[in-house]
């Protein structure tokens with residue numbers, strides 16, 4: 001065994017050289033890894049005793065891409081194309097042996113090898129689009145030459161991971177080895193290639209599939225049309241599409257140059273910087289400074305859920321999807337049956353789209369038990385209440401759970417804003433009480449706000465953060481305050497939106513500005529979707545707010561065909577002349593003279609108070625770090641990831657500018673715009689949220 005460098009070994013076994021990379025955690029293509037491949041493969045090729053070379057990785061995965069952490073540092077060492085050239089021009093077969101995930105630059109290295117083998121559990125992908133980039137080492141030119149333009153378009157714009165057996169079917173992988181025999185399997189495959197005198201295939205020379213797509217320009221137009229909504233606002237998907245087009249219409253080297261040009265443009269842009277920031281932010285959120293990684297955790301093998309409504313049912317699905325049995329409790333048989341039927345219907349819906357099998361549906365439903373008796377939760381490891389959002393109701397429930405559920409179990413509330421400490425005070429075990437704030441629809445939305453009570457124990461926190469990862473959520477640990485992090489910041493935007501429509505902007509103006517900014521939906525369209533009558537009762541309605549007036553007119557949102565907007569029978573929204581008049585009259589009754597409100601003012605008045613509230617949240621220690629607030633807003637409210645999150649956006653605008661605007665608005669509109677002390681201090685110290 002020769003150590004080529006600290007992360008690369010070379011062994012020659014009876015004519016087959018094995019170059020092994022070992023650079024935890026994911027063998028990313030750092031300077032050392034690139035150097036190791038170049039030197040290791042080079043030494044093997046120069047050795048006359050070597051007939052073929054296997055490139056394999058130690059640890060949990062094959063190369064998972066370029067080292068993203070290197071992107072913001074000065075470039076050094078061999079470039080990836082130089083390393084690839086060494087492999088592609090080799091005079092002997094080079095075989096990539098894949099386990100874990102071959103992603104981004106990792107797959108691009110495998111694509112310059114002459115052959116690829118993989119274990120059945122391996123996956124391949126070009127997920128650069130997720131960090132606002134495109135495969136910058138020939139991936140957009142080589143991939144379509146193997147899998148065809150259509151599949152390549154789907155892969156590079158979705159960032160999807162393709163399972164090994166599908167990769168085999170597409171020709172992306174040449175053979176599957178036994179799950180526990182990758183090295184031996186790869187060596188045996190190499191011997192076969194040598195013995196059979198198989199050709200030194202260069203993917204760059206395989207033109208049949210790209211030439212076949214040359215006569216189908218509509219392929220790209222249809223793909224663009226079919227994905228316009230999903231790609232709205234993002235730059236990277238379109239750049240990826242153009243590179244696949246180049247692979248179809250240009251000679252390889254021209255296409256490679258085109259790819260390089262567009263890669264550099266994306267790399268220099270603000271969107272990729274924000275998406276790379278978010279990549280690390282979403283991983284940093286798992287770290288809780290005072291709850292170390294080795295904190296003991298509580299095994300969670302059974303979950304109890306109280307409430308089989310929209311939230312309870314959605315929450316249950318998260319655990320069933322992870323293979324964790326669930327007992328769901330309702331007060332009435334009819335409500336329970338409806339809840340169970342809804343869960344089954346959701347699964348069957350997913351199965352009808354081919355995302356799971358009907359067998360999966362039955363397996364998951366078999367793990368779900370319905371009950372009318374809280375006593376059936378007595379032995380659960382975790383019990384989550386998802387009942388009516390009222391403090392008295394929740395305290396009564398937690399008092400019962402305290403008497404019924406075994407000692408040592410975790411008692412969680414799905415409350416979206418109530419004081420968790422007060423809920424915990426209804427039990428004799430506040431150390432076992434925590435908030436698990438799911439976002440609706442709970443089986444779809446990635447975000448989980450884990451709410452830490454003042455007495456919540458560290459093992460309970462560690463267990464819930466680990467459980468969040470197990471059920472595929474992105475978690476942020478937050479403290480107790482009205483609305484925690486996400487909804488507390490949302491309230492700032494909703495308040496300003498309500499004021500703006502009295503000052504002269506219309507609901508559709510405010511929504512348009514925020515949707516153009518990149519949010520999935522504006523506050524008024526969101527209210528119509530949720531229903532304007534949440535918490536509204538006709539008997540005590542006083543017509544003192546726009547919302548009450550609309551509800552009294554039965555304009556209660558999409559469900560009644562009218563709310564802030566008018567809706568056609570396909571629920572397409574149109575600005576409403578009726579609402580415009582109601583707003584004008586209402587403003588007049590308040591003595592407000594409407595004025596023209598600029599789009600810039602709408603944007604700044606909605607967004608800057610969100611950033612300011614984020615600063616307050618940090619001052620109060622409700623969030624651990626600024627990037628956690630961004631993780632909350634990207635995953636819970638659809639903040640455009642290409643803008644990083646509210647706090648990252650504040651940095652990109654410049655906190656001095658945000659502060660100046662807040663001070664200007666404070667002078668004009670009052671205390672709603674009072675700058676947070678932290679914001680004032682950070683500007684004085686020329687600091688950004690990224691420094692926190």
Ligand code: T1G
Pocket residue numbers: 025026028061064065066067068069080101103104105106108127128131133134135136137139280283284
């Ligand atoms: N670079 C640097 N660090 C990385 C990394 C990468 N590519 N991938 C993961 N990490 C770190 C991560 O920050 C975390 O660190 C640890 O590894 C475990 O990650 C030229 C330009 C591979 C599926 O986009 O999708 O190639 O928090 O928690 O859940 O065309 O990591 O422990 O300190 O996510 O098991 C393209 C990104 C790069 C793959 C593993 N590649 N990574 O998931 O672990 S651009 C990617 C992932 C590129 C070329 C272009 C996942 C994973 P820490 P983790 P996991």
